[in-house]
Amino acid sequence: MPLEFSSPCAQDYSDWIGKTESRDDEIGLTLVRRAAVLSDLDPQAYRRGVALPPHWYSMFFTPNVEAARIGHDGHPMKGDFLPPIALPRRMFVGREVTFLRPLRVGAEAVKTSRITAITPKTGRSGPLVFVQVTHTISVAGQDAVIEKQNVVYRQSPSADSSGSAGSAGSAGPGAGAADTDAKTGLPSTAWREERLIDPVLLFRYSALTWNSHRIHYDADYARDEEGYRGCVMNGALTLHLLIDAALRRMDGRPLARLEARLSSPLFLGDTMVLEGAEPAHDEASGQDTVQAWVLNPQGQVSAQVTLGFGPVEDTADVADSSHVAGARGTVHAAR
DSSP: OOOOOOSTOOOGGGGGTTOEEEEEEEEEEHHHEEEHEEEEEEEEGTTTBBBGGHHHGEEEEEOOOOGGHHHHHHHBBTTTOOOOOOOEEEEEEEEEEEEOOOBBOOOOOOEEEEEEEEEEEETTTTEEEEEEEEEEEETTTTEEEEEEEEEEEEEOOGGOOOOOGGGGGGGSSOOOOOHHSSSOOOOOOOOOEEEEHHHHHHHHHHHHHTTGGGGGGHHHHHHHHOSSSSSOOOHHHHHHHHHHHHTTTTOOOOOEEEEEEEEEOBBHHHHHHHOOOOOEEEEEEEEEEEEEEEEETTTTTTEEEEEEEEEOOOOTTTTTTTTTOTTTTEEEEOO
16 A cells, blocks of 8 residues: 655655665674774774674664765765655664674674665654664574664755754654653663763764764754754764663673664764663563663753663673773763
């Protein structure tokens, strides 16, 4: 049945549902060691055969797109794998991930991506189109990681009835004003860290992940064309640092799943506050879970994750990160 869109600027993209693409990559030692430095880990702890920290999978399989096929915003042009949705702005808003087995440094892996849903909505800022893509990463024919990723397309600032692109991330599934006002519904804080978002951090992550979206490094473009107040923190980097912080406190427990949502952007020059709760047992899944979140300088929730952990396993082949204590930030015990 064709999709029914309520916006005149939207089209019927139902033919795109089910489209797939595959991309191969090596879990390369050089990239892994650079990622370790980004997370204040000892790069020499990572060698061929060592298990990759599970959430680092997202730094691999970036598309190699010729300059002629890069759009004005720095993204690959739409209409190749992702549909040519008639809304100009695209943001990553969340993911659900299941970890089945570790990826190891030096492994040859394949990521198969499939468009699983395209959903139109109308938000406070106007028409929105959510696209869900399911990514499956496998090694030697065995699935290692399954991710459901959500992105949203929305209007340009000139047509944005909200008058501010600062809330662009709040268009995420289930997100809204209540999600970013305060820590409503979150558990008590057990730990807290602060980290300044500086130009080197943004540059290194964009370079590491081959991310050319101009909002992350071109302040004039971010302000004048997408309506932000400055260069925008990469949402995947926000989640990366938050999960890093949470895992440091889990004594090597293997991560089995994660759910993440971005609700509002952070910017160059902000000091982000990373907080998390004590582990709790989830009866439904039988897993121990941890909730963690990021606050912006106004004390609003910018990102949230729920992590589910499996039973303790032999971690002798996993690089030790227990010694890391936030070399780039300030670490606090909860008060």
